[in-house]
Amino acid sequence: MRSEAFRDIAHVGSVELFTSVPEETRDFFVDLMAMKEVHREGDSIYLHSWDDYERYTVKVTGRDRAGVGRTFLRAAGPQALRRRVEAIEAAGFGAGWSERR
Numbered sequence: 001m002r003s004e005a006f007r008d009i010a011h012v013g014s015v016e017l018f019t020s021v022p023e024e025t026r027d028f029f030v031d032l033m034a035m036k037e038v039h040r041e042g043d044s045i046y047l048h049s050w051d052d053y054e055r056y057t058v059k060v061t062g063r064d065r066a067g068v069g070r071t072f073l074r075a076a077g078p079q080a081l082r083r084r085v086e087a088i089e090a091a092g093f094g095a096g097w098s099e100r101r
Contacts, residue, residue, distance in 0.1 A: 008080035009073050015058055016044075016069030022062040029058060 019025040026045045029035040035057065039046040043062035046055070061069055075081035088094050 007076055008084050010076045010080075011074050013072030013074055014054055014056055015071050016061055017058060018061050018063035018065065018067040018069055020062070020064060020066060022060050025060045029060070 017025065022043065022045060026037065026047065029047050030037060033049075035047040035049050037045060038048045038056055045060045047058045047060065048055070049057040059069070073084070075084055085094070
């Protein structure tokens, strides 16, 4: 039997990707995945997928090494959010709580 925490994450939100080739990465998402460029700021290109209700779906950021920057997750509810925060902090990955939306 699975624990209640099994369904804590309702869905994955926006993802930030680090890449040494930001324009080529942008072209992949725009030309092949049909995403739309919606904003640029500094070394970052913000891309939006069709029917996503968030401001952007993928943030492509130029860096020396490829990787994942931030991944935004939506919790299933207040108790699920508390469980995920506790689990992240217990694993040593917590960087503090933010009330930003």
